[in-house]
Amino acid sequence: MARQTVFLSGLVFFILTAVPAGAQENRSIALILDASGSMNAKLASGGSRIDAAKAAVSAFVEKLDPKIRLGYRAYGHQSPTKQHNCKDTELLVGFGPAGNNRAAVIEKTKGVKAQGYTPITYVITLAAEDVRKEPGEHVVVLVSDGKETCEGDPCAAAKALAAADAKLVVHTIGFNVDVAARYQLQCIAKAARGSYSDASAAADLGAKLGELAAAKQEPPQPPQSRTAITVQQPKEGTLQIKNADSAGGHKVTEAESGKEVASMSAFKWSIELPAGLYNVTFGPSVWKSVEVKGGETTVLDPGTIEVKNAAAAGHRVLDWETGTEVGKISSFKRRLTVLPSTFTVMFGSAEWANVEVKAGENKVLNPAVIAVKGGQVKRHKVQTEDGKTVATLSGFTSTLPVPPGKYTIEVGNQKVPLDLVEGQRMEIDVP
Numbered sequence: 001m002a003r004q005t006v007f008l009s010g011l012v013f014f015i016l017t018a019v020p021a022g023a024q025e026n027r028s029i030a031l032i033l034d035a036s037g038s039m040n041a042k043l044a045s046g047g048s049r050i051d052a053a054k055a056a057v058s059a060f061v062e063k064l065d066p067k068i069r070l071g072y073r074a075y076g077h078q079s080p081t082k083q084h085n086c087k088d089t090e091l092l093v094g095f096g097p098a099g100n101n102r103a104a105v106i107e108k109t110k111g112v113k114a115q116g117y118t119p120i121t122y123v124i125t126l127a128a129e130d131v132r133k134e135p136g137e138h139v140v141v142l143v144s145d146g147k148e149t150c151e152g153d154p155c156a157a158a159k160a161l162a163a164a165d166a167k168l169v170v171h172t173i174g175f176n177v178d179v180a181a182r183y184q185l186q187c188i189a190k191a192a193r194g195s196y197s198d199a200s201a202a203a204d205l206g207a208k209l210g211e212l213a214a215a216k217q218e219p220p221q222p223p224q225s226r227t228a229i230t231v232q233q234p235k236e237g238t239l240q241i242k243n244a245d246s247a248g249g250h251k252v253t254e255a256e257s258g259k260e261v262a263s264m265s266a267f268k269w270s271i272e273l274p275a276g277l278y279n280v281t282f283g284p285s286v287w288k289s290v291e292v293k294g295g296e297t298t299v300l301d302p303g304t305i306e307v308k309n310a311a312a313a314g315h316r317v318l319d320w321e322t323g324t325e326v327g328k329i330s331s332f333k334r335r336l337t338v339l340p341s342t343f344t345v346m347f348g349s350a351e352w353a354n355v356e357v358k359a360g361e362n363k364v365l366n367p368a369v370i371a372v373k374g375g376q377v378k379r380h381k382v383q384t385e386d387g388k389t390v391a392t393l394s395g396f397t398s399t400l401p402v403p404p405g406k407y408t409i410e411v412g413n414q415k416v417p418l419d420l421v422e423g424q425r426m427e428i429d430v431p
Contacts, residue, residue: 028069028095028134030127031105033057034144034175036076038321039114041145041176049145049175050114056143057109066099069134072108075123076116081322086150088116089123095134117322120144121152124188128161128168140170142188143199147181147341148288149322153255155187155289156277160256162192170194179301179340179359180287187277187289235294236272241280242301242360244269245337251281255289283327285319285339303357305343306335308366308423309401316346320354335362345403348391350384352403367401368420370409371427380430381410 039050057072064070072093079085092108093101124140131138148154162168170192172185182198189196241250246266253260255277262271264280275294280287282302292298307315307329314330320342327336329345340359345352347367357363372380372393380393385406393400393409404422408415411430418426 026136027139028071028131028136029064029139029141030071030073030095030131031057031060032123032127032140032142033072033074033109033112034076034118034142034146035074035112035114035116036118036144036146036149036321037081037115038118038146039076043176048114050112053143053175054109054112058106061098061102061105064098064102066097066102068098069095069136070098070101070105071095071127071130071134072101072105073123073127073130074108074112075119076114077112079116081116083116084322085116086119087122089119089126091126091130095130117149118144118146119150120148120154120184120188121157122150124154124170125157125161128165128170132165132168136167137169138165138167140168140192140194141173142170142185143173143175144181144185145175145177146321147178147184149319153277153279153288154184155191155291156255158188159191159277168192171196173197173199175199178342181341183287183291184289187291234275237275237292237294238270238297239264239273239278239280239290239292240270240297240299242269242299243304243337245282247333248283253279253281255279282337282339284324285326287339301340301359302337303340303359303361303363304335304337305329305345305355305357306362306364307345307401308334308364309369309399310334311347311401318344318346320344347402348382348400349388350390350402350405365403366423368404368422368424368426370400370402370407370418370420371425372398372409373427373429380428383408383410383415 033053035050039053041049043049043052073089073091075089078090079088093104124142127140131140158170170188171194172189174182174185186196241264244250244264244266249263249265251260252262252264264271273292275292278290278292280290280300287300290298305317310329310331312331314328316325317327317329317336319326326338329336338357340357343355345355345365352365355363370382382390382393382400384390390402391400404420407418409418409428420426
């Protein structure tokens with residue numbers, strides 16, 4: 001529990017201190033709780049991400065100055081992932097002095113169930129509208145463990161929201177996020193005059209946020225009697241993709257307009273672009289909020305998944321949070337380029353779950369192989385330990401790659417138990 005305790009205390013400290021100095025009562029805070037399905041993931045220190053987030057919310061409101069105006073919103077808590085609900089958000093507690101509504105916030109938090117999508121663009125837009133009606137500084141605090149799973153680009157939205165409200169500041173905290181999600185959350189904070197903190201290393205969070213809180217703002221300099229203005233032509237920046245896909249390629253679109261401006265591939269993995277925000281496709285997935293700066297190089301370093309002894313029929317690769325298919329691997333295409341994230345790889349109806357792919361990593365899955373030899377052309381059903389049929393072997397399909405685990409195979413009137421490990425080849429002779 002020590003690591004989780006440090007995370008909670010660090011999170012509370014961040015929310016209380018990572019806003020500009022000023023009278024506490026002259027501040028309105030819109031706090032957003034991520035209750036998407038991925039928040040059910042377990043922490044190494046015990047409990048789940050949603051458990052830690054709920055505890056952090058309770059600790060936060062208990063310590064918050066009672067004069068600060070606080071509003072509380074959650075997302076992903078009303079609809080299961082399979083409904084693909086991109087408007088699943090609710091203002092659980094309306095704005096009011098924290099001293100008056102903290103009990104309601106704590107009570108509402110208890111009933112939140114993590115289960116849905118991550119509509120960050122939609123949620124921060126609503127939160128900014130909520131807080132804009134309030135007095136004083138307008139602060140939005142977003143804690144998220146994942147990237148946008150719906151339409152829109154959250155960084156482009158944050159930029160527009162900040163331009164429309166000069167008092168708006170958006171702070172983001174990434175909780176065990178992958179590279180693509182970190183890009184988005186950092187970009188949101190930067191675009192909306194806020195700060196980003198990475199909570200994946202929970203034990204270090206308190207020290208990092210302590211440094212942030214201790215940093216002093218430089219006082220404004222008096223105007224000079226003489227002002228010189230140098231006008232420079234805007235420089236283009238460079239966008240590169242490591243291990244770019246040679247087949248489908250990658251479309252590059254402007255984040256704000258959606259206009260396609262370029263296409264990249266293994267044959268064209270580096271391009272020049274005007275400074276701005278872009279979205280880059282990886283199959284049906286999109287790496288959003290990619291910032292290209294003038295005179296600088298932005299490098300996207302995706303990962304790849306490879307399956308040894310892949311079946312000709314192929315293996316669907318699913319986003320672990322949403323269950324949407326991001327690509328397919330087969331004996332004809334054994335490797336798939338993906339965003340750094342976590343995936344589920346299907347072997348028939350059997351799942352190889354929690355396949356984490358890091359930036360630049362080639363993740364190799366080495367399944368076990370069931371091979372039926374000899375005998376007449378018969379059908380042999382292969383089932384998981386809980387009775388789910390994975391596939392049926394026959395004289396036409398005599399080998400089957402499967403994730404490591406326990407199975408049974410029907411041979412005549414018998415059900416033969418199998419306990420398989422990675423890379424094992426189990427040959428079954430049928431008389």
